[in-house]
Amino acid sequence: MVTLRTVGTDEDIEQWRQVKLTLLPGERVPSVAEIRSMNRPDRLMILAEIDGVVAGHGIAARSDLAGRASIAPRVLPGFRRRGVGTALLRALVDHVGGLGYPAVAALVDEPESAGFAVRFGFVEVDRQVEQVRAVGVEPAPLPHPGFEIVSIADRPELWPQAYHQVAVEAVQDMAVTSPMQVSLDEWERDWINAPEATFVAVVDGAVIGLASLMLDEDAPDRAEQGFTACLRSWRGRGVASTLKRQTLWWAAEHGIREIYTWTQRGNDDMRRLNEHLGFTYGQVSVTFQSSLPLSV
Known part of the structure; x- marks a missing residue:
């Protein structure tokens, strides 16, 4: 029974x-x-x-x-x-x-x-679709002349700013079947688990992009690529790729051997960026x- x-x-x-x-x-x-x-x-x-x-x-x-x-x-x-x-x-x-x-x-x-x-x-x-990237010897990304990259561990006050300045706009553009609904409380509680592996791109004190890793206590040599986004006005200018390279470099420096991420049907830009960075395809959900x- x-x-x-x-x-x-x-x-x-x-x-x-x-x-x-x-x-x-x-x-x-x-x-x-x-x-x-x-x-x-x-x-x-x-x-x-x-x-x-x-x-x-x-x-x-x-x-x-x-x-x-x-x-x-x-x-x-x-x-x-x-x-x-x-x-x-x-x-x-x-x-x-x-x-x-x-x-x-x-x-x-x-x-x-x-x-x-x-x-x-x-x-x-x-x-x-799942995309997977083996982590090897990863070079630190070169400094970008247009923005600065900092970790949330060093600048925790930037995480709520990332919500208001980037996430609210970016979730409106996600390839999903109905509008996303993410509150600031949920953002601060559920969308980050490792401030040291969460990075934002900053221009004149304002957040223009972000990328993160979600660390896994059950499999410490694997990590999930968290939310990656940048402002519409900064897209196509190397923000997302630089941030993702930063997470790859951080992963290599901290013993992570593999990163995986999931992208929705229709999110072709992010899939192409992941392909460019060496991600291969895995499972389908x-x-x-x-x-x-x-x-x-």
């Missing part, structure tokens, strides 16, 4: 993390402390068990894209086709439906999960969406 319970203790959170680490070994999973800091009233994290053994987990929360919630029911391989996925899906959909969301979305990374989503009425709405209420 499948039983579900809400994640509450640090031990619960670690069990939840281990499910995701098992199923998505190449993806960074936030630490227990990070997950705790992300808690908010609309967020639900659950564990599924069979005979007291963890069989899967789920999460439901407001999406960063307006007008929908995000869910992720995941089942460990040895427990599939035993009703675990359906029980998780039902609980997550009931939660977000009760909050009044008109639609729900989920990322799908394998054919079996895609088939499960389609059976319950989900349809594909977007795709993201598909976004499936359904209106609510969902028939489960």
